[in-house]
Amino acid sequence: MRSIVALLGAAGTAVGLEKFLTTDNRTSSKTYRVGPLDQVFSQGARTTVHLDGKPVLLVRRTEDVIAFDLTCTHAGCPLAYNANGGRITCACHGGAFDLNGKPVAGPPTVPLTRYACAFDNGDLLVHITGATS
Ligand code: FES
Numbered sequence: 001m002r003s004i005v006a007l008l009g010a011a012g013t014a015v016g017l018e019k020f021l022t023t024d025n026r027t028s029s030k031t032y033r034v035g036p037l038d039q040v041f042s043q044g045a046r047t048t049v050h051l052d053g054k055p056v057l058l059v060r061r062t063e064d065v066i067a068f069d070l071t072c073t074h075a076g077c078p079l080a081y082n083a084n085g086g087r088i089t090c091a092c093h094g095g096a097f098d099l100n101g102k103p104v105a106g107p108p109t110v111p112l113t114r115y116a117c118a119f120d121n122g123d124l125l126v127h128i129t130g131a132t133s
Contacts, residue, residue: 034058034124037065046081052128056115057081057088059099065117067126068101073110088112 023030032051034040037060041047045060048070055070055078068088070079077092087104088097095106102111116127 029127029129031125031127033120034126036122037119037124040124044083046083048081049126051126054128055079056126056128058117058124058126065124066099066101067115067117068097069113069115071113072108073103073112074106074108079112 030052034049034051040049040058041060047058049056049058057068057070057079059066059068070081070088071077072079072090072092072095074090074093074095077090079088079090079097081087082089082096085096086099088099088101090096090106090108093107095108096104097108097112098104100111101114103109113130115129118125118127
């Protein structure tokens, strides 16, 4: 959290939805300003955005937002949020994760990669680690 605040301090002014905000070349990380919460979650409490070319599931909770990389930790297949079961599922080998990113079915044993979230003037910020250039 402290690093995000430090990055924001150096970032300057706000930019639009899903825009790259800051970078840290030492850690290959970027912070994205995704947008105002009500706009980001206009279709419900779960939504998928693409940040740094990665599909990221955003889960709005009462007090915060959590963000997961939608790449399966078993063999790298794309994941999808399944609203009916309230799980994140993988079509490749039947893997499933709960909304805390914990594996709950199938072969995955490693939790989903979770990205730090923060807020700035009502906008959601997501800090992507392992970012590409
Ligand atoms: S790649 Fe997702 S369960 Fe195997």
